[in-house]
Amino acid sequence: MYRRRLRLLLAIIAIMSGFTLVSSGHAADKPSPPNILFIYTDDHTHRTVSCYPEAFDWVNTPNIDNLAKRGVRFTHAYIGTWCMPSRATMLTGRHSYGVESMRMVGQYPGSEYDPAKCPFWPSVFRENGYCTAQVGKWHTGTDTGFGRDWDYQVVWNRPRHVDNSGAYYYDQLIETNGGEAKMVEGYTTDNYTKWASNFIRGENRDAEKPWYLWVCYGAVHGPFTPADRHMSEYADLKVPTPADIFPPRPGKPDWAQKIEYWVKGEKGEPVMKGGAFGGKTVEGAKGVHGNTLTDWVRQYHQGVLAIDEGVGKLMATLKETDQLDNTLVVFTSDQGFGWGQHGFCTKLAPYDATIRSPMIVSMPSLLPEGAVCESPVGGVDIAPTFFNFAGIELPWKMHGRDLTPLLKNPKLVRKEPVLTTLTGRMYGSDTNVVPTNVEDLELNGVPWWVSLVSGRLKYIRTLKEGEIEELYDLAKDPEELTNLAFDRKFADKLSELRAATIAELKRTDAGMAEHLPPVKMAF
Numbered sequence: 017m018y019r020r021r022l023r024l025l026l027a028i029i030a031i032m033s034g035f036t037l038v039s040s041g042h043a044a045d046k047p048s049p050p051n052i053l054f055i056y057t058d059d060h061t062h063r064t065v066s067c068y069p070e071a072f073d074w075v076n077t078p079n080i081d082n083l084a085k086r087g088v089r090f091t092h093a094y095i096g097t098w099c100m101p102s103r104a105t106m107l108t109g110r111h112s113y114g115v116e117s118m119r120m121v122g123q124y125p126g127s128e129y130d131p132a133k134c135p136f137w138p139s140v141f142r143e144n145g146y147c148t149a150q151v152g153k154w155h156t157g158t159d160t161g162f163g164r165d166w167d168y169q170v171v172w173n174r175p176r177h178v179d180n181s182g183a184y185y186y187d188q189l190i191e192t193n194g195g196e197a198k199m200v201e202g203y204t205t206d207n208y209t210k211w212a213s214n215f216i217r218g219e220n221r222d223a224e225k226p227w228y229l230w231v232c233y234g235a236v237h238g239p240f241t242p243a244d245r246h247m248s249e250y251a252d253l254k255v256p257t258p259a260d261i262f263p264p265r266p267g268k269p270d271w272a273q274k275i276e277y278w279v280k281g282e283k284g285e286p287v288m289k290g291g292a293f294g295g296k297t298v299e300g301a302k303g304v305h306g307n308t309l310t311d312w313v314r315q316y317h318q319g320v321l322a323i324d325e326g327v328g329k330l331m332a333t334l335k336e337t338d339q340l341d342n343t344l345v346v347f348t349s350d351q352g353f354g355w356g357q358h359g360f361c362t363k364l365a366p367y368d369a370t371i372r373s374p375m376i377v378s379m380p381s382l383l384p385e386g387a388v389c390e391s392p393v394g395g396v397d398i399a400p401t402f403f404n405f406a407g408i409e410l411p412w413k414m415h416g417r418d419l420t421p422l423l424k425n426p427k428l429v430r431k432e433p434v435l436t437t438l439t440g441r442m443y444g445s446d447t448n449v450v451p452t453n454v455e456d457l458e459l460n461g462v463p464w465w466v467s468l469v470s471g472r473l474k475y476i477r478t479l480k481e482g483e484i485e486e487l488y489d490l491a492k493d494p495e496e497l498t499n500l501a502f503d504r505k506f507a508d509k510l511s512e513l514r515a516a517t518i519a520e521l522k523r524t525d526a527g528m529a530e531h532l533p534p535v536k537m538a539f
Contacts (some may be wrong), residue, residue: 028498049146049226049238049406050379051343053216053330054398056106056230057323058099058153058355059363060349062374062464066321070494074253075317079328080376082237083347087378088387088426090489094469095348095373095395097238097438097457098363100127102350103156104229104443106138107165109414111437113526116444118157124296127175129157131164134444137227137399138165140411147225149215152208152232168220169193170211172204172234174297182297184234185241203243205235209326213333215323228402231389233326235319236353238293242318247304249318258356258369259497261286265358269483269498271463275359281308286356286412288312295362310380313355315535341381346398348375357495364438364462366476366486367496371436383423391422392469393429415524434461435520450479468517475513481533485510502538510538 061070067081067089071224095101100120101112108115117130117210138148142165149168154160158176172188174181177197180189185204189197200264202276214220221227239429242249262280263273277294286309293301293312305311315466324381334340350373356359357369364370375393377383403410404418407474422428438512439447440459450464451457457464457480464479474496476486487510502505 018066018166020369021506023455026128026501028233042381048342050382051226051339052228052402052405053334053343053345054228054230055233055327055330055345055347056193056349057349058235059325059351059353060236060320060373061350061352061355061369062093062145062372064236065374068374072231072253072317074250077320077324077535078323079331079379080347080374083327083331083345083378084386086377086380086385087345087376088383088389088423090375090377091388091390091394092368092371092392092434092469093375093394094371094392094434094436094467095375095398096351097366097371097436099155099350100125100233101439101443103232105395106350106398106500107138107156108134109137109396109410109412109416111435111524111526112443112525113437113447113528114415114444117322118443119437120508122338122442124177125155125174126178127155127157129159130161131161135412136161136165137403137411138230140496141228144406144408145225146406148229148403149221149227150231150232151215151258153234154232160191160194167222168215171232173197182239184237184239186299205233205243205322205326206466208233209329211538212326213329216333216339217337228406231330233323235323236316238295239298240293240312240316240319242304243322246321248490249401250314251322253310253314254312255313255355256273257286257309258358258473259495263310263359267486267497267502268358268533269426269478269486271461271478271480271483272365274359275365275461277359277361278309278356285309288361293361301379309356312361315530316355340373340377344402345378346402347372348398362460363457366436366438366465366467368474368490368494369496377419377423384426387421387426388427389428391428392434392471393419393422393430394434395434396435413525428484433468433516433520435517436469437526438465439460445527447530450528450533453479465516466521468513468520470513471515472517473509475510475517477514477517477532477535484536484537484538485514487513504539507539 063070066077067084068077076376104115117133123297154171154173170192177189191197278286279289287307351363351371401419468475474488474490485501488496
């Protein structure tokens, strides 16, 4: 124990000083790399976490809040745009247009990839002495990578078991270590927490190796089913109606005027159109409390409570096993989710209300506690950060930037912009030419787009000919209701961010950068 703590102390001194320790050839001289616990939720907006000021005042997530108290909370995290490309980014460190050979095939969510053209970085951690594990939802090709990328895996392989791909909360077909899938009962959020806790305690891993564990909760994805024990929570609440839940939506592009997930009920209140949730694989899922906006938002927030409990249990397990000081914990989601804002009940769209995620990073032995970082960050930044903490060289060009400087000093103002993209169902070189046919260009009515956040200004370019550009001041207009692209005072800034977006696409080798469809100029 003394030797382990000494190695940890040396590692802390090295990282905080900006040095890399060089081994003399003796294992005892080499600092122990940290464990990494990566907690990843699904369709989970930052507005459901009570330590975020955007949350309703009735929201209560004490365990995630405690994680923020012992770490760094990022105010503006743009992790991804929807389930599959976000996870592809987490596995490669690249935007979807840089994930070669990934493709949707057959019935949704069927997908495939070529591991030779699309390597996943956990394999590099394995080669460098880490024990790697993944628990929970798998949504990136039928090949889960067990034995190549992962030493231990217990996963719900949605692309392989299409007929079971809507079973987000109960009765999942679970594959363990690449074996034959078996039906598992119980509430899935609780199951994933149990399996992850067991791994942390030492089951299914080499106790002499540092570990990387990716816990992929399926919650709080539709049909947003809460655990039975939470069905009575958040009673008597009232959710205010978002300003532009119904069209027209001034300043928004033409495609956004057609979004209609909500209609007016008998008393003028928003109700879900069609009376049920219409998400892929869970079509026709009726609300457990009713069909108003308030009913659905209540149900959605109830589904987060088991995640919060899970975070508490995972952190307790780290503490019980004396691994808290030497474990980097990252909590975030594949993307956010809109509830009435701009008419949505989904993700996909380029607005903060639909895609912005919570993100908290904690390791008090190395990083500040109770800190808030207001610099925007992206999903592509996560893998390079993990590599830096593990002391491993990047195996290929990744699109993001190491977040360690921001983690050490959260008050730093990030100079680099954050790019976010939606390329529908297409990946890699298939995105070099932006499609013009609706089937490939649009996903649930949302066309391809690119967005750049620089400071508190956000630029959006819809990749459909003739659509307008968008520019928002997220500090003064966090709901993104006033499109400054039509304000001549911002003409120079609009031109600057337009050029910066193209430059960032080129920096990250996006083939589409050379021939983006023209936009409809404001003036």
